[in-house]
Amino acid sequence: MKKVIFMAVLMVFGLALFSGCATTQTWPDYERNAENKMVVIQEKIGDGLKTGALSPDQSQMFLTRLKSIRTDYEALREKRVYRNEWESLLGRLDALGDEINRALARTTRIEEPRNGDRIVALQRRIDDGRINRRWPLTEERDFQSRLDSIRSDYLRMTEGGRYASQEERADISRRLDSLETDLNRFR
Secondary structure (H helix, E strand, O other), X not given: OHHHHHHHHHHHHHHHHHHHHHOOXXXXXXXXXXXXXXXXXXXXXXXXXXXXXXXXXXXXXXXXXXXXXXXXXXXXXXXXXXXXXXXXXXXXXXXXXXXHHXXXXXXXXXXXXXXXXXXXXXXXXXXXXXXXXXOOHHHHHHHHHHHHHHHHHHHHHHHHHOOOXXXXXXXXXXXXXXXXXXXXXXX
């Protein structure tokens, strides 16, 4: 008798648990998760295109696949659906993200720090020198002015997702080298 009651209770709980997964409802956590994954994927594609790790054709292919997934996302968003539909969409996003990561890993080269990274590092050095009064006020102003000019040119060259030419990158790099050499004189 106890076994029968135990089995009946177990079946009721199992059915309740299973029916919770098999009913249609809205899934806000899955929705937010999908939104976050789409943003991350979009940024990876943009960064890969900017750095040259992804070709324009690869980027376009990934963007087309992301657009297809986004269309399916819009169809599921704020609607009562089965959980497996969201899980399928999230699986597609994971697969696309993994494929982009593999494409980025294949083309990633070990190279010197990029100009944007160097600008940030030099700004930190100038700020540190200003705080520690490492150089005279006229030198400090000159260093900051030169870095501001380089930063302005760099941002102009890369605005709107434009990828700077080799000559432009070399000019910025040369100017950063010169500024860095002058900063090193005051160590």
